[in-house]
Amino acid sequence: MRVDLDGLSFETPVGLAAGYDKSGRAVDGLSALGFGHIEVGSVSRDPSDGNPKPRLFRLPEDEAVIVHYGLQNDGADVVRSRLLKRRTSTPIGGNIVKTNRGIDAPAESADEILREYVDAVRILHDCSDYLMLNLSCPNTEDGRDFFADPGNMREMMARLAEVTVQRPLYLKVSPLGGDEALEQLLEAVEPFGFVRGFAFNLAPGVHASLRTDKRVWGELRGALAGKPVEEQMNDRIRSLYGRMDRSRYAIIGVGGVSSGEDAYRKIRLGASAVQLLTALVYEGPWVVKRIHEGLCWLLERDGFGSVSDAVGVDVG
Ligand SMILES: Cc1cc2nc3c(=O)[nH]c(=O)nc-3n(C[C@H](O)[C@H](O)[C@H](O)COP(=O)(O)O)c2cc1C
DSSP, X not given: XXXXXXXXXXXXXXXXXTTSSTTSSOHHHHHTTTOSEEEEEEEESSOBOOSOSOOEEEEGGGTEEEEOOOOOBOOHHHHHHHXXXXXXXXXXXXXXXXXXXXXXXXXXXXXXXXXXXXXXXXXXXXXXXXXXXXXXXXXXXXXSSGGGSHHHHHHHHHHHHTSOOOSOEEEEEOSOSHHHHHHHXXXXXXXXXXXXXXXXXXXXXXOSOOSSOHHHHTTOOSEEEEGGGHHHHHHHHHHHHHHXXXXXXXXXXXXXXXXXXXXXXXXXXXXXXXXXXXHHHHHOTTHHHHHHHHHHHHHHHTTOSSHHHHTTTTOO
């Protein structure tokens, strides 16, 4: 079950997605659940209260949640001091984003947005085992489209190239924009060797056919997570894996994972590791162990000696 990614070593491919431990308060306890890695955050340079409550809604019939948190977190300095005191050896991902200052805050310039990311990277890089830049928060006005512009993406990378980033850097990007967006992304980051992989974020809004009555969720703001986003995410993983340089990049697959079968599917489509969040809400803490057992059984059934042997086998 061990996964070795470019200097990162995960004991299992199943990690905790960003958004559960937003401020690095619980990494020791969470690691006891058996996660192979824990992604903390999203963390911004400055603390943020996020969006007003209520901002998280359960849709149990769909094993889904609608999230409109808006990046509440304690800020990079506080998170750093907590992570430096951790006892667990489970690898930690530092998921970084720009501070959400609320809908009434004046719009920030491109320069300020980019500077915030770089500042947070400087603060968090030496207390994380990898960094994940959240370049596509669905729930903030300025988080959504800024990096869909390849010029902004290139400028972000150029600025990061001036920082000594001592950790592998991953980008959490929008699942929207189709294959053209993936081509543009790969082209924009190609010259920047410190970028080692990708994950897909949630899309804004609810774009799936749900079992839950629309009267329950039709008026809610936020992004859908959990089972109903699984197919969309799998489709993006397959497409990215088919296009990317596999000797350089890895995909961390996230979206609707709640069983060994789900994890295995993402791995066969090109994910080197997977993450979950919503399944923890509906299945409880044993879900991690159940996924491990299911995944081991499936790998063995199909004659794979390790997780990495199965990565991308369903993609040409
Ligand atoms: C309550 C909640 C908060 C989240 N917060 C963040 C976040 O701060 N940063 C981020 O990159 N993703 C965030 N996400 C997205 C998750 O990391 C993950 O990509 C998404 O939920 C899909 O996985 P799942 O279907 O297993 O929940 C959040 C998701 C949920 C449900």
